[in-house]
Amino acid sequence: MIDDARRRFLRTLAAAGLAPLSACRLSRHAAGKARVVVVGGGFGGATFAKTLRFLDPDLRIALIEPKNAYMTCPGSNWLFAGQSTPTALQVDYQALSQRYNIDVVQDRAKYIDSSRRRLHLAGGTDLAYDRLLLAPGIAFDWEAIAGYDVNAAARFPHAWQAGPQTQLLLRQMQAMPDGGVLLIAAPPDPYRCPPGPYERASMMAHWLKRHKPRSKILILDPKRSFSKQALFEAGWRRHYGYGTAHSLIEWHSLADNPIVRLDAAGKTVVTEFGDRFSGHVLNIIPPQTAGRLAVESGLTDASGWCPVLPATSQSPLDPFIHVIGDAAQLAPIPKSAFAANSAAKTCALAVTALLNDREPGEAGWLNICYSLVAPDHGISIAGVYRLDSSGRIAAVPGAGGVSDSHLPDAAEREALYAKNAYRSLIADSFG
Ligand SMILES: Cc1cc2nc3c(=O)[nH]c(=O)nc-3n(C[C@H](O)[C@H](O)[C@H](O)COP(=O)(O)OP(=O)(O)OC[C@H]3O[C@@H](n4cnc5c(N)ncnc54)[C@H](O)[C@@H]3O)c2cc1C
Structure with missing residues (x-):
């Protein structure tokens, strides 16, 4: 065999x-x-x-x-x-x-x-x-945010290594009051899964929309932009009222004023210039x-x-x-x-x-990252990489790119591809 x-x-x-x-x-x-x-x-x-x-x-x-x-x-x-x-x-x-x-x-x-x-x-x-x-x-770099260490993560999960942390965050989201704030502190580059925090916000918004529609997800980001941003934001506008007063998701770049401290008692993160953001649930994803x-x-x-x-x-x-x-x-x-x-x-x-x-032999690499914006709305980014003449890894020009949201049924098809790609990857890696 x-x-x-x-x-x-x-x-x-x-x-x-x-x-x-x-x-x-x-x-x-x-x-x-x-x-x-x-x-x-x-x-x-x-x-x-x-x-x-x-x-x-x-x-x-x-x-x-x-x-x-x-x-x-x-x-x-x-x-x-x-x-x-x-x-x-x-x-x-x-x-x-x-x-x-x-x-x-x-x-x-x-x-x-x-x-x-x-x-x-x-x-x-x-x-x-x-x-x-x-x-x-x-x-994780436990020194990066004062007050956020391995013990604090047991209360404010990062859920960036799947397992008990993910299930803790899920229970906290489900127990949040309607009208509550769920805060996601995204990590700085480079980190595991660049689109991950934004897919997470999307999946949470899908659940909150049905069960706690007055709630809000606040993404606090040390970056100025993020992976597949235009596609995520278009999806958030379509599904979660993004950009309106009733949006389920808000994204704030804190590139010039990053989070430096956690006030655990107040369930609040504090930025370099003293701005404070509080939430009922805090998902803090530290630098890695x-x-x-x-x-x-x-x-x-x-x-x-x-x-x-x-x-x-x-x-x-x-x-x-x-x-x-x-x-x-x-x-x-x-x-x-x-x-x-x-x-x-x-x-x-x-x-x-x-x-x-x-x-x-000649080295080559592929990457495709699918994300779900809603269960029937997928988006993706792909890249093909080779060594350039100086021996550095470089994206092959013209190969890859992001999914085309203008094609008919693109979102539904990409959602299907995302689920199939997951199954194929598991079978290929472990099966
Ligand atoms: C929320 C989230 C969503 C994601 N979604 C996607 C996605 O849709 N598509 C995608 O392509 N990627 C996704 N990723 C990224 C993906 O999970 C990682 O890039 C991938 O797991 C990296 O694989 P790895 O083998 O390097 O590390 P891991 O998968 O973390 O494996 C490392 C293993 O090493 C073991 N280990 C560590 N130290 C030791 C030691 N001293 N001795 C023995 N074993 C040890 C650990 O127990 C672990 O099992 C996602 C990540 C997150 C957090």
């Missing part, structure tokens, strides 16, 4: 221009029983492990992930509109371990001993590696960095994210460590699950080439 699936998968990669077929015809034995250890079972790590198995059946692949089930952030905003359930957003690692022969280790990576190429786990074991792939996602292991291992730079050599995702600080997903700096590619899945495939091809002493 795996051989058939492998052949189909390699043909798909080749057809997508991500892998010339010649590059996929590996000398399996050159890599022998090399060991690749993957940290993080999110979209980046899971897709990488699965792709590597397709590319080389002989490799020993271990995937380290503390959770036995993973709740996807994609689709988690849909909970607020009653369009999904926590159970529907759960995936597990059964397919990776049983169908793809990946050694899934339920543990947390604690420390990288790069001189001996060993990864130490919190449970006490340590694993030797020939290549280490880090896809630990994000961590690469996941803690990457930071503590010294693989990040002053930006808080991991620099990488784009063609192979190798850390410039250690050529045996590759970083992908949200943790890596791959700008202008946004930090999304779709992009993590795409980068994982490109990186798996590079790692198999390096293990076989071959030059990695």
Whole structure:
């Protein structure tokens, strides 16, 4: 079964221009029983492990992930509109371990001993590696907003890592009085899922419109503009009275006067120049960095994210460590699950080439981010990326762009595509 699936998968990669077929015809034995250890079972790590198995059946692949089930952030905003359930957003690692022969280790990576190429786990074991792939996602900068730390997040959820935080925010929204204010403090760039805060506001507005129509969602933004802004605002005008006195959503740019403090007792955020914004529910999404292991291992730079050599995702600080997903700096590619899945495939091809002493092939990346403005109103942004002549990642001119809202039924069709794209991405990454 795996051989058939492998052949189909390699043909798909080749057809997508991500892998010339010649590059996929590996000398399996050159890599022998090399060991690749993957940290993080999110979209980046899971897709990488699965792709590597397709590319080389002989490799020993271990995937380290503390959770036995993973709740996807994609689709988690849909909970607020009653369009999904926590159970529907759960995936597990059964397919990776049983169908793809990946050694899934339920543990947390604690420390990288790069001189001996060993990864130490919190449970006490340590694993030797020939290549280490880090896809630990994000961590939060708890210093950025005074008073907003990990304890405060238990009362004022960020819900930016799907799970209990998302469900807490959902309960708080549902319990809010009609006429209440729900405040979303959006994060500064770069952060996980650029359209995410605005899709969240849309999904919440859809629910509030039916159940608490006198309420208001206030988005406080440290940016001057945001992803798919024109499409979101057109959708908000159509569905939620945006721009009128009765609008369910208000967006305020605080680019010159950002939030610096939380007054927890007063359920109020305070800006640099002392402006105060209060809400019944506060969804504070703090600034982000690469996941803690990457930071503590010294693989990040002053930006808080991991620099990488784009063609192979190798850390410039250690050529045996590759970083992908949200943790890596791959700008202008946004930090999304779709992009993590795409980068994982490109990186798996590079790692198999390096293990076989071959030059990695030409690197390429794709991203498509769908958002729902209402359950039957979708919008999207897409990008195709290659290396330019100076070796930097660049968007391919003329490829991608935003969805065309002028086409008949565009909103309904994009909503359908959004739901189908979610299912395909889950199957491709974990299934
Ligand atoms: C509300 C919201 C909506 C979103 N919607 C979309 C969308 O519609 N489409 C889209 O493409 N993207 C979306 N995203 C973005 C997407 O979730 C992320 O870009 C994606 O999850 C990044 O994948 P990753 O593998 O880098 O990190 P993650 O998916 O976060 O996975 C990281 C994994 O690493 C594990 N880990 C961390 N540290 C360690 C350690 N020390 N040892 C072992 N394991 C560790 C974690 O437990 C976690 O499972 C959304 C995000 C949010 C917040």
